[in-house]
Amino acid sequence: MNTPADLTRILDPETLELPKKPRVVEIRTEPYVDSAGDDELRILVILEEATTGRDRTWKKLEPIQDAIFHALRNAHEPRFPYTRFLKRSELG
Amino acid sequence: MPIAESFPKQLQEQAGHLARRDRRKPSQANLRRAVSSAYYALFHQLVEDSSAELIGGGRENVELRGLLRRAYVHSDMQKASKSFASDRGGLPLGIRACVHGEKLPPELTRMAKTFVVLQEARHEADYDLSLRFIRKEVVSLLNRTDQAFVAWSQVRKHPAARCYLACLLLWPRLQGRS
Numbered sequence: 729m730n731t732p733a734d735l736t737r738i739l740d741p742e743t744l745e746l747p748k749k750p751r752v753v754e755i756r757t758e759p760y761v762d763s764a765g766d767d768e769l770r771i772l773v774i775l776e777e778a779t780t781g782r783d784r785t786w787k788k789l790e791p792i793q794d795a796i797f798h799a800l801r802n803a804h805e806p807r808f809p810y811t812r813f814l815k816r817s818e819l820g
Numbered sequence: 821m822p823i824a825e826s827f828p829k830q831l832q833e834q835a836g837h838l839a840r841r842d843r844r845k846p847s848q849a850n851l852r853r854a855v856s857s858a859y860y861a862l863f864h865q866l867v868e869d870s871s872a873e874l875i876g877g878g879r880e881n882v883e884l885r886g887l888l889r890r891a892y893v894h895s896d897m898q899k900a901s902k903s904f905a906s907d908r909g910g911l912p913l914g915i916r917a918c919v920h921g922e923k924l925p926p927e928l929t930r931m932a933k934t935f936v937v938l939q940e941a942r943h944e945a946d947y948d949l950s951l952r953f954i955r956k957e958v959v960s961l962l963n964r965t966d967q968a969f970v971a972w973s974q975v976r977k978h979p980a981a982r983c984y985l986a987c988l989l990l991w992p993r994l995q996g997r998s
Contacts, residue, residue, distance in 0.1 A: 784956055786961075786966075813957065
């Protein structure tokens with residue numbers, strides 16, 4: 729299991745192979761216990777404020793999710809990443 | 821068409837309707853029920869396919885499938901799906917032996933990931949009132965569900981998908997087998 733510092737490094741948007749659009753400006757991670765009681769990860773992908781609705785279809789977001797899955801698997805991270813995609817203005 | 825076959829599609833359409841129903845500020849109730857309907861669309865599709873896989877899909881088995889459908893446990897289905905979402909390397913050894921090839925079909929891992937994510941979203945939608953659901957995020961989730969259905973239709977007969985269907989019901993009994 730990776731430390732928070734490891735996860736920040738593993739999921740650095742600058743080093744991940746991410747699509748140009750929608751642009752990811754930040755990726756936050758935190759430990760998360762899901763509804764089954766399992767220790768997992770909550771990943772918050774923050775999208776550029778200019779991201780349009782058209783750029784938020786799953787077809788556009790899935791490559792970002794896949795890059796996150798791939799990076800975590802390569803780092804032998806066993807926790808499942810529950811990923812949300814939001815803009816800063818949408819954070820509660 | 822029997823209800824068990826058409827129900828997932830009906831739920832999928834209901835989810836889309838609820839998410840887009842309010843013109844301006846969408847009600848949290850509609851967005852949350854949309855997420856819940858999307859989850860149950862996937863749930864019922866997988867349960868129908870799994871029960872048909874295990875005991876046969878013919879008319880002679882209608883009652884038995886109806887009985888079997890009651891035996892599926894959400895958390896077991898989620899745990900099995902987490903394992904399949906992690907690709908072949910995430911599977912327990914005994915199950916891995918039943919799945920040939922170095923990788924699982926991407927359509928299968930897509931379905932498994934979507935099921936896990938939707939089940940959690942459904943739980944939040946129904947129980948966590950501290951969260952605020954955003955229409956764009958919900959629509960994206962429904963869009964993801966639609967794509968999972970398409971992916972599933974392409975992979976449903978693959979041996980790895982058939983193994984997944986068995987695991988959805990039998991995960992507690994199968995996961996520890998070597």
